[in-house]
Amino acid sequence: MKTKILLPILGLLFLFNFHLQSQEPVVIFTAIDSADRVQLDSVKIINITVENDWGECDTTLYYPDTILYLPVVGLPGIQNNQTNFKVFQNRPNPAEGKTEITLYIPEKDGVHILITDIAGRKLIQYDKVLEAGYHSFLFTTGNENVYFFTARWKGNFSGIKILNASAGKQENCRLAYAGNTGPVSTRKSTRNRSDFVFTPGDILLFVGYTDTLQSGIENSPGPGDLYTFQFAHNIPCPGTPTVEYEGRTYNTIQIFSQCWMKENLNVGTTINGLDDMSDNDTIEKYCYQNDETNCDSLGGLYQWDEMMQYVTNEGAQGICPPGWHIPTDADWKILSGAADSQYGIGDHEWNGSYQTGYDVGYNLKSVDGGWPAGGEGCDKYGFTALPGGYRETNGNFGHYSGRWWTSTVIVDDYSSWARLLNYEDDINRHDGDN
Numbered sequence: 001m002k003t004k005i006l007l008p009i010l011g012l013l014f015l016f017n018f019h020l021q022s023q024e025p026v027v028i029f030t031a032i033d034s035a036d037r038v039q040l041d042s043v044k045i046i047n048i049t050v051e052n053d054w055g056e057c058d059t060t061l062y063y064p065d066t067i068l069y070l071p072v073v074g075l076p077g078i079q080n081n082q083t084n085f086k087v088f089q090n091r092p093n094p095a096e097g098k099t100e101i102t103l104y105i106p107e108k109d110g111v112h113i114l115i116t117d118i119a120g121r122k123l124i125q126y127d128k129v130l131e132a133g134y135h136s137f138l139f140t141t142g143n144e145n146v147y148f149f150t151a152r153w154k155g156n157f158s159g160i161k162i163l164n165a166s167a168g169k170q171e172n173c174r175l176a177y178a179g180n181t182g183p184v185s186t187r188k189s190t191r192n193r194s195d196f197v198f199t200p201g202d203i204l205l206f207v208g209y210t211d212t213l214q215s216g217i218e219n220s221p222g223p224g225d226l227y228t229f230q231f232a233h234n235i236p237c238p239g240t241p242t243v244e245y246e247g248r249t250y251n252t253i254q255i256f257s258q259c260w261m262k263e264n265l266n267v268g269t270t271i272n273g274l275d276d277m278s279d280n281d282t283i284e285k286y287c288y289q290n291d292e293t294n295c296d297s298l299g300g301l302y303q304w305d306e307m308m309q310y311v312t313n314e315g316a317q318g319i320c321p322p323g324w325h326i327p328t329d330a331d332w333k334i335l336s337g338a339a340d341s342q343y344g345i346g347d348h349e350w351n352g353s354y355q356t357g358y359d360v361g362y363n364l365k366s367v368d369g370g371w372p373a374g375g376e377g378c379d380k381y382g383f384t385a386l387p388g389g390y391r392e393t394n395g396n397f398g399h400y401s402g403r404w405w406t407s408t409v410i411v412d413d414y415s416s417w418a419r420l421l422n423y424e425d426d427i428n429r430h431d432g433d434n
Contacts, residue, residue, distance in 0.1 A: 027068040027221045029061070031208055031229040034238055038231055040066055041209045046346050048218070048330075049202040058346075059196035064145060067118065069161030070198040070221070087151050087158040090139065094163035100178070101137045103151055103158070105130050112152040113137075115175065117144045124175050133180050141166060142173035205330075207345045208257075215256035216334040216345040230257045233338075234382040245321040253382040256338050258331065264299020264388055267319055274395035277306040283319050288389040289397050298370075298388040304405050304416055304432065314407050329408035329417040329429075336427055339363045339381055355426045361385075362425040365402075372400050375423030385421050405432060 031038045040063055047057040061068060085106055090099040105111065108131050115124040123142070141147070141164040150159035198204070206217045208229035215229040232238065237252040237259035244250075251262040268283035270292055277284045285300030287293075307326060308318045318326045337345030342358035349356055365377025366384045377385065389399040401422040408417045410431055418432035 026224060027070065028224075028226045029066040029068070029206065029208060029229065030226065031210060031215070031231060033230075034232040034235065038210050039063060040229065041211070043068070043209070044207040044346065045196070046205040046207070047196065047198060047202055048205055049199075050197055057196060062145070064118070067146070067161070068221075069148070069159070085151075085153045085156045085158055087149060087160050089160050090149070090162050094165035095139070095141050097166050098138055098140050099162065101139055101149060101160070101162075102134055103137075104134050105132050105153060107132045109154055113175070114150050114152075115139075115173065116148045116150075118146050118148075123147070123173055126175055128177065131180060135180055136178040138176045138178050140174040140176075142171060143167055144173070147173065205334075205346055213256070214338060214345055216338060217257050218330050218334065230254065232256070234380070243321055243324075253384075255335060255381045255383065258335060258338075260335075260383065261324075262382065262384055264386065265319065266295050266300045268300060268302075270295065270300075272395075273391050273397060277303045279305070279310045283309075286391045286397075288399065294389075298386055301388065301391050302405070303391075307405055308407060312409055314409070316407050318407065326405065326407035329406045332404075332406060332417075332419050332429070335364075335383075336360045339383070350429070352429065354428055354430055355424065356429050357426045359425045361421045361427045364427070365421055370400075372423050375400075387421075403432075 029040060029043050031040045042063060043061045043066060045059050045061070045068060050057040059068075085104060087101065087103045090101045092099055103111070108129065110127060110129045113124070113126040113128075114122065115126075116122055123144075139147075139149070139162065141162070145164055145167045147162040147164065148159060149162055150157060200222075201220055203218060203220050206219070206227055206229075208215045208217075208231075210231060213231050215231055217227055217229065219225075219227070221227075232254050233256055235254050236242075237254045240252050240259065242249050242251055243261065246267045248266060250265075253260050253262045266285070268285035270287050270290075271277065271284045273286050273290055284306055285295065285302060287295035288298060288301065302319065306319070308316055311318075315325045315328050317324065320326060333350040334345055336350050336357055337343060337347060340357045340360035340363070343349040343356075343360075362377045363380040364383040364385045365371060365375075365379065366386055367376055367379050369384075369386045371377070371387050385402050387400055387402050389397055390401065390403045391397055401420055403421075404419045406417045406419070410416060415431040418430055420428035420430060422428070
């Protein structure tokens with residue numbers, strides 16, 4: 001079976017002048033092609049945890065704004081039981097010339113407001129003593145694509161990022177006090193699809209775009225994290241061209257921000273297909289038709305528990321080499337979106353069951369290597385998927401397809417997600433019997 005590891009993502013402390021004094025994390029995105037820097041056209045961010053489904057709670061950054069200022073909230077909007085000093089996200093956002101900003105002051109005192117551009121240059125400084133309650137400001141945008149609005153009250157900081165949809169249409173930005181709004185009963189705390197919400201620990205999907213290419217990373221961000229999208233593909237993984245494991249050498253293949261093994265894993269002691277694998281401190285494998293030479297050419301076949309080494313943790317190392325892990329369902333979704341010509345990374349198509357995608361299978365399958373006539377692929381990205389066959393529960397073997405487990409257990413079901421490639425051009429996402 002194929003195994004993979006995501007490229008390491010380094011969390012770096014990014015001191016963005018005044019802004020990181022807030023409790024809300026700033027996340028920075030860059031991109032490379034192999035080792036060369038490339039310019040991102042845009043970055044789409046999808047909160048997978050909030051909707052438990054890709055494409056429902058999302059936001060998009062456009063060049064040159066590649067900094068995500070995450071609003072850490074439970075639900076967006078202003079809460080009438082607000083007790084802490086807070087700046088609420090401007091409405092509308094992106095701003096169309098003018099936008100409203102509301103902040104809450106727990107008790108009367110001076111408030112210091114600073115508005116800067118993406119480079120940290122001070123554009124507006126505003127000081128005013130405000131009564132306790134909600135206060136509104138009208139902000140008129142200027143030529144910048146993005147602004148940072150940060151307020152300080154009694155040593156407490158809160159801030160937001162303002163996107164400007166009309167950059168270049170005005171000369172100078174301006175800020176005007178609009179008054180004390182008091183309790184705001186008309187503002188709902190229900191979620192709207194246009195709002196992007198985030199709670200620390202949420203899993204986000206980041207999709208970077210440049211020219212006609214896209215690259216995906218899934219992670220739970222923290223303050224100051226730097227994510228580097230990789231746009232190299234169909235080359236050995238930079239820095240890790242091969243992997244030595246249990247006396248065998250495996251080649252690697254870079255497919256955008258994912259690094260996969262080019263060959264199916266072949267590790268363990270061969271047992272007969274009629275026997276079930278057991279937790280006996282020895283890695284066991286099946287070879288197609290009980291022929292050891294098939295393991296050499298196609299890789300080993302494994303039951304799910306044996307592959308996972310009898311744990312159920314998503315992304316577990318299992319039988320993989322140190323530093324690698326069993327692919328998750330999300331890993332396969334990202335790979336599928338990167339390889340398909342019709343449905344991109346984060347598309348709802350990849351949440352479906354059974355036949356999904358348009359030509360992802362054709363692009364991932366090997367040009368030859370045993371696929372039935374008319375079922376060969378073009379191996380566009382060097383994944384070189386082979387029809388390694390499978391072992392049925394009765395001990396018999398099936399052929400003319402390639403099947404790969406994931407490490408993702410299906411909730412309330414005694415199975416896990418798997419992928420199947422056969423003579424079709426799509427890919428089959430199905431529940432496999434563990």
